[in-house]
Amino acid sequence: MFKGSLRKHLWQAMPAFAILAAMIAFASVFSEKFATYANIKNVISQSSTLAIAAIGQTFVLLQGGIDLSVGSTISLSTVILAQVSSVPGVGIPLALITAVLAGALVGLINGLGVVRFRIPPMIITLSTGSLVKGIALLIQPKPGGNISVTLLDILTAKAGVLNTSSLMALALYALAFLTLHYTRYGRQVYAVGNDALHARQSGVAADRVVVTTYMVSGMVAAVAGMVLAMRVFSGDPLIGDNYSMDSVAAAVVGGVSLIGGSGSVLGALAGALVLGMINNMMNMLKVFAYYQYIIKGAILVLALLVFRIKRRARTTC
Amino acid sequence: MLTKWNENRRYSKLPLRVYGLLLAAILLFFFAAQWKVSPSHLINIVRQNAPLGIVAIAQTLVLLMGGIDLSVGAVMSLTNILSTALMAGNPDNILLGVTVSLGFALLIGFVNGIIVARFKMPPFLITMAMATIIQGGYYVYTRGIPRGSLPDAFRVISEGWLGPVPIAGLVWLSVWGALSLVLYKTPYGRHVYITGANPQTAYLSGIPTMGITVSVYMLCSLLAGLAGLILTAFIGVPSTGVGDSFTLNSIAASVVGGTSFVGGVGTLEGTFPGVLIMVLLQSTLTILNIPEAGKSISQGVVIAVMVGINMRVRKPKRRKTA
Numbered sequence: 001m002f003k004g005s006l007r008k009h010l011w012q013a014m015p016a017f018a019i020l021a022a023m024i025a026f027a028s029v030f031s032e033k034f035a036t037y038a039n040i041k042n043v044i045s046q047s048s049t050l051a052i053a054a055i056g057q058t059f060v061l062l063q064g065g066i067d068l069s070v071g072s073t074i075s076l077s078t079v080i081l082a083q084v085s086s087v088p089g090v091g092i093p094l095a096l097i098t099a100v101l102a103g104a105l106v107g108l109i110n111g112l113g114v115v116r117f118r119i120p121p122m123i124i125t126l127s128t129g130s131l132v133k134g135i136a137l138l139i140q141p142k143p144g145g146n147i148s149v150t151l152l153d154i155l156t157a158k159a160g161v162l163n164t165s166s167l168m169a170l171a172l173y174a175l176a177f178l179t180l181h182y183t184r185y186g187r188q189v190y191a192v193g194n195d196a197l198h199a200r201q202s203g204v205a206a207d208r209v210v211v212t213t214y215m216v217s218g219m220v221a222a223v224a225g226m227v228l229a230m231r232v233f234s235g236d237p238l239i240g241d242n243y244s245m246d247s248v249a250a251a252v253v254g255g256v257s258l259i260g261g262s263g264s265v266l267g268a269l270a271g272a273l274v275l276g277m278i279n280n281m282m283n284m285l286k287v288f289a290y291y292q293y294i295i296k297g298a299i300l301v302l303a304l305l306v307f308r309i310k311r312r313a314r315t316t317c
Numbered sequence: 318m319l320t321k322w323n324e325n326r327r328y329s330k331l332p333l334r335v336y337g338l339l340l341a342a343i344l345l346f347f348f349a350a351q352w353k354v355s356p357s358h359l360i361n362i363v364r365q366n367a368p369l370g371i372v373a374i375a376q377t378l379v380l381l382m383g384g385i386d387l388s389v390g391a392v393m394s395l396t397n398i399l400s401t402a403l404m405a406g407n408p409d410n411i412l413l414g415v416t417v418s419l420g421f422a423l424l425i426g427f428v429n430g431i432i433v434a435r436f437k438m439p440p441f442l443i444t445m446a447m448a449t450i451i452q453g454g455y456y457v458y459t460r461g462i463p464r465g466s467l468p469d470a471f472r473v474i475s476e477g478w479l480g481p482v483p484i485a486g487l488v489w490l491s492v493w494g495a496l497s498l499v500l501y502k503t504p505y506g507r508h509v510y511i512t513g514a515n516p517q518t519a520y521l522s523g524i525p526t527m528g529i530t531v532s533v534y535m536l537c538s539l540l541a542g543l544a545g546l547i548l549t550a551f552i553g554v555p556s557t558g559v560g561d562s563f564t565l566n567s568i569a570a571s572v573v574g575g576t577s578f579v580g581g582v583g584t585l586e587g588t589f590p591g592v593l594i595m596v597l598l599q600s601t602l603t604i605l606n607i608p609e610a611g612k613s614i615s616q617g618v619v620i621a622v623m624v625g626i627n628m629r630v631r632k633p634k635r636r637k638t639a
Binding site: 117118119120122123126127130131134135137141242245249292293298301304 | 432436438439441442443445446447448449450452453454456457460461565568578579607609610611612613614615616617618620621624625628
């Protein structure tokens with residue numbers, strides 16, 4: 001059905017889908033509560049924030065970078081929503097636009113830091129992550145704030161097991177899949193991740209590709225923040241902290257390579273669902289909640305070990 | 318004297334510029350405090366920031382060797398919880414608490430080092446995952462409610478003074494002195510620099526790079542454990558996540574002090590003023606009434622700006638994935 005490089009990239013996502021299928025089978029056998037309508041709805045709505053954040057992370061990873069500011073951008077977005085969205089009249093559109101623009105700005109700073117100042121991606125994104133967290137704390141030091149109820153109604157409107165948030169996630173995945181595999185820009189992202197020097201020599205504006213992937217990541221993280229804000233119905237300057245690592249873990253579990261250039265965004269979706277399932281299964285099996293930290297960390301290390309990074313001598317990117 | 322110091326030290330020159338920056342930070346702090354600062358206040362700043370000072374030295378070592386350790390903050394939190402739980406207010410248990418906490422710290426460093434060195438994994442992701450695992454570990458251990466207390470005898474580390482010198486400051490300075498000796502006067506120290514500068518060449522020159530990597534990660538975790546114990550002596554109670562902000566602060570202090578992210582360049586003599594600069598900057602922000610947010614913002618901005626400057630000054634090097 002799929003040809004050439006696309007088949008190869010999708011093949012890398014297969015283990016994640018296999019794990020997901022195995023987990024679903026395991027959970028439905030061992031807990032009769034798992035396969036209920038309410039629980040499946042729950043898993044999907046719990047996973048949608050991470051699933052959305054993982055899209056942006058995948059863009060950045062494919063290009064050969066990494067974005068550790070995702071978590072703080074998510075927090076900032078919830079805070080912006082909590083502060084702006086209930087202003088009467090212009091509140092809702094203003095909040096949504098401000099949040100997405102803020103995400104894009106964070107991405108722009110990350111991207112320029114990488115291409116203009118040659119700061120290693122993990123360092124610049126770690127720093128902007130810290131900076132953005134500080135700004136979120138300045139805007140709203142404590143969890144709370146007023147989120148517009150109208151917005152809540154729109155974003156939690158249901159359609160079967162899916163609500164608006166998960167439909168948004170699905171739409172974003174479709175868009176990302178088409179962009180990465182069927183447009184010139186997507187091909188350039190893969191090319192830069194595979195070999196930035198050769199991509200540049202073949203006429204790819206590598207710097208522009210790098211900067212835009214970080215901006216995509218920032219904007220997508222802002223959307224993930226909106227979905228999260230709707231779920232907890234408040235703004236919280238620290239709520240997103242775990243999403244930086246979780247989004248990397250979701251992408252890596254989904255077969256996206258850390259050195260860039262291979263893997264598919266669909267793998268990230270499977271990875272995000274695997275991580276979401278783990279939480280859910282542990283609740284079902286009545287495991288003490290804090291074990292999830294240990295398990296998530298161990299999964300990231302294991303996934304890294306399984307998809308061993310083959311280091312190549314590469315010239316500067 | 319200075320030229321003698323800098324002889325044969327292309328990559329560990331005395332970082333005079335950092336001391337200039339420190340002077341500026343002190344002036345800024347005095348200005349923000351409207352000159353109502355006494356000299357004893359400055360000594361107290363040195364005393365209270367011994368934990369950061371020691372963990373920054375640990376981070377500098379790892380950075381020199383070409384790695385990074387994002388789990389130092391979690392190790393500090395872990396030692397805080399473990400040592401107080403084991404001591405449980407009884408002075409007889411001090412030795413037990415210290416040994417077990419430092420033992421765990423060493424084990425964590427060993428695992429970090431082995432995974433990074435043996436499997437050639439990117440250190441920032443491995444240590445970040447490790448930080449999450451440690452965090453989960455102490456949450457499971459305490460069930461979310463840390464218990465235990467410190468015997469008063471242990472608080473000598475934080476409250477004690479030898480004449481005009483605070484003991485915490487003394488510990489900091491002796492760790493600095495000892496590791497300076499190791500770095501500049503022993504083959505081991507040279508190996509750390511060379512491994513950081515170019516791991517392949519180091520390996521081909523017969524340096525046991527794997528052993529160096531593992532031992533530096535272990536040393537780093539051990540020092541983070543020590544910093545955690547001193548921090549515990551200061552705050553006196555167990556509390557989850559007390560070390561969290563130290564991870565980025567230690568990186569910021571190292572980088573301000575002139576340590577490079579690509580490995581092989583930097584000094585402990587730069588890290589010392591680096592720590593004080595970060596602390597004074599954050600104290601200034603506290604005076605200006607933005608403590609928490611100011612801490613995050615200053616860490617982020619300082620790391621980004623300093624690394625940006627460092628990368629501009631040096632010629633772009635081959636990018637490293639680990």
